[in-house]
Amino acid sequence: MKNQKNYSMIYLALAGILILGLSACSDGSSPLSGGDKPQEAISELSRQDLADYPLEELAGLAEGNTAFALDLYQQLASREGNLFYSPYSISSALAMTYAGAEGETARQMAAVFHFLEDEDLLHAGFNALDQHLEGLAELDIPEDQGDPFQLNIANAIWGQKDYHFEQDFLDTLAVNYGAGLRLLDYIQAPEESRQTINQWVSDQTQEKIRDLIPEGAIDSDTRLVLSNAIYFKATWMEPFEESLTENGVFHGLNGEELDVPMMSLGPDASIPHYKGDGFQAVALPYLGGQVSMLVLIPDEGSFKEFEGALSSAVLEQVVSEMVYTPVQLLFPKFEFETEISLADTLAAMGMPQAFSGAADFSGMTGDEDLFISDVFHKAYIGVDEEGTEAAAATAVVMKLTAAPMNPLQLTVDRPFLFAIRDHQTNSILFMGRVVSP
Structure with a gap:
């Protein structure tokens, strides 16, 4: 763990992926045979139950997430056509990454995402907010009023077999994000690894998001992939009358x-x-x-x-x-999909070091040998008379x-x-x- 920083239906589906690769100075790890089913190197700690976390204590986290959402919107506004994304999914994936960032890399990330200065409160806040949001699916809705509210938030980290990851980093992700380390072989089987992660994303989003990571994005220098997926489906309180469309x-x-x-x-x-x-x-x-x-x-x-x-x-x-x-x-009524590579955008917003050989993610591995190669984000939304489905106080x-x-x-x-x-x-x-x- 690092020291605190002193700075500062509609149908809907969406997912975010962050890929970390080796910097040029690293010698990587020894090759392994590919094709095996992913194993897990999970922390001995379980996710902390924060169902009763005071929601008023999430105000600072929510304000920061909103500020990032609007900052990112202004960066993406120059794109042509429709636009759809989940600032919450992106923030969650990068918060997991931030748990292993140090020094100037961490400072830049915190400024871009408006993260809380107290890192323990930051990760606990994401945990509490995740559990609060998923708890909304347990609201008592009479069957005759519409389909049950669904909101599923899933996190996973995918690491190279036999590559060293710091126990504090794994514990932080297990306790606050419920994310165990799933082991793949990027060195010998990069394409199979890509397909495994894409299948997980598809499963978590009810197949609304497919092929999130494009061909060639994962190679033998990849060492870690962090993924976040959100699936949301809800019925309008005041449904539109289909016969009037x-x-x-x-x-x-x-x-x-x-x-x-x-x-x-x-x-x-x-x-x-x-x-x-x-x-x-x-x-x-x-x-x-x-x-x-x-x-x-x-x-x-x-x-x-x-x-x-x-x-x-x-x-x-x-x-x-x-x-x-x-x-x-x-x-x-509308339905469309947005696919974004966020590396250049996030670098332009103020965190270029994370995407360069100067990146310091030593909180993950003990060495400064990793950098973010890209952040892929894909989201689908469709709006109809009944409600919304999404994958992505x-x-x-x-x-x-x-x-x-x-x-x-x-x-x-x-x-x-x-x-x-x-x-x-x-x-x-x-x-x-x-x-x-």
């Missing part, structure tokens, strides 16, 4: 007109709504009332300006000032307005942003934008 026009960023299925909610539905300067927002809760999709709809022609100004303060204001309002909502207080004479008419027929949030901790699980349903 009709094709409508969606206006793209460049003025193109797209013919897309538009779902209809209302006119009797009452959902959280906010009217801001140049945009509107609605929240679409899932059954159980603890998680919702926050949808931000900029006025026509102002999407890029709004996107560039999006901040934690804006989200805070929107969430805190929403009021339940009768809304007749038209909302597009104090409850929000919302005031009830007096019902207007007529419901508010809101047609989401232009580019919008969205985030799937846990109300109690204010954690952003998934985030994205739709410019072409």
Whole structure:
């Protein structure tokens, strides 16, 4: 363990993979025969049960995760087309890596991810937040209201056979992330190792994420892969009526007109709504009332300006000032996948050392012989009348307005942003934008 740092359905599937390889100065480990079933070198310690962890103590972790989510969004906004990712999945995978980082490498990572200065609290916080989120699946939802809420978060680390890993590092991951070290043979069987990890990701995400690690990304210099997968499936609290879905026009960023299925909610539905300067927002809760999709709809022609100004303060204001309002909502069905290599992006955000030969992950191995070769992230989302499926705090207080004479008419027929949030901790699980349903 290192010293504390003094700095600072919708259908949805997603997964993150981080690959560490040898730096040029390392001689690696001795070759081993390939093709064997993965063994595990697990810590003797079991995952700590933090089901009763005070949620208010997660505020700092959630704030840091939100700050990273928005920082990353601004980096990815220049990409063309739709965008979808899980800041929570990415943060979790990198937090496991951070457990083995030292010196300047650790300082840069902490700054980019807005990690807590107290590392013990950081890892315990991720453990508690994981358990809180997975506990949402145990909410008592009557069978006649919809399918049960599903949220599964899985972590795994995949190391080279006979390669030395520090016991403190393995213990930290076992106690806080429930991740045992699974042994593969990257030296003799890199392709088989890649397929094994990809199959694990596919299994954890109900086959929504396949072939996460591309061919050639794992080679004989690979020594460690850290993986995180999230699967989420939930039913809308106010489901859209399928018989009312009709094709409508969606206006793209460049003025193109797209013919897309538009779902209809209302006119009797009452959902959280906010009217801001140049945009509107609605929240679409899932059954159980603890998680919702926050949808931000900029006025026509102002999407890029709004996107560039999006901040934690804006989200805070929107969430805190929403009021339940009768809304007749038209909302597009959509389904797409985003695949991202994050190495260059994270380096540009302020942690270049982790991706270079100067990286210090000696907390993992005892030597400064590892660096991150890439971070692969893949996410799928599909939205329909029933709810969401994904693979990849104090409850929000919302005031009830007096019902207007007529419901508010809101047609989401232009580019919008969205985030799937846990109300109690204010954690952003998934985030994205739709410019072409």
